[in-house]
Amino acid sequence: KAGVTQTPRYLIKTRGQQVTLSCSPISGHRSVSWYQQTPGQGLQFLFEYFSETQRNKGNFPGRFSGRQFSNSRSEMNVSTLELGDSALYLCASSSGTSGEQYFGPGTRLTVT
Amino acid sequence: GDSVTQMEGPVTLSEEAFLTINCTYTATGYPSLFWYVQYPGEGLQLLLKATKADDKGSNKGFEATYRKETTSFHLEKGSVQVSDSAVYFCALSDPSNTGNQFYFGTGTSLTVIP
DSSP: OOOEEESSSSSEEEOOEEEEEEEEEOOOOEEEEEEEEEEETTEEEEEETTEEEEEEEESTTEEEEEETTTTTTTEEOOOOHHHHHHEEEEEEEEEEESSOOEEEEOOOEEEE | EEEEEOOOEEEEEEETTEEEOOEEOOOSSSEEEEEEEOOTSOOOEEEEESSSSTTEEEETTTTEEBTTTTTBBEEEEESOOOOOEEEEEEEEEEEEESSSOEOOOOOOEEEEEE
């Protein structure tokens, strides 16, 4: 089975712009979670989607949003980018009810 | 609420030394416990897991035992190699919560020197 894929792998954006990141889960997985990883804050949970519905949400401002499509692929969007949004954004998929999450390689976002 | 507390690093060991990385947890239900490893420039990889008390997860020489009485899931390896240099994350998933949200520790950086 193919693993979790994330595109693009690297992004450079300017403050104030918006960005969309994409995640394709492992085939058959219906749950997709997003995390932000920074050296200072570690791994922080953004949100989880299951069957196109947001099931859980972390403590991030409304500039961070996401969605999931009927094929379980997910996107996250960050609007009005700030310098502090520079991070590695990780996507993880799981079968949904419980059990391990499988991570993609991440998207490295740099905001200048 | 649910949380994971992990031993702070960085940890530096000589090759063939014994490794322990401490992890304790707080959960309202009966969680599943995991160790993930992250190599430079990569995402997290599942290293091992345990789903109930007294279960021992093991993989690639690493082991961790789910201890309900001490709410711990310490990672151990008897003889580390240079290739084990990475960041290790302890995590839990609590089935009493809605969804499959994971709670991660802050990560422990391990460097193994020859």
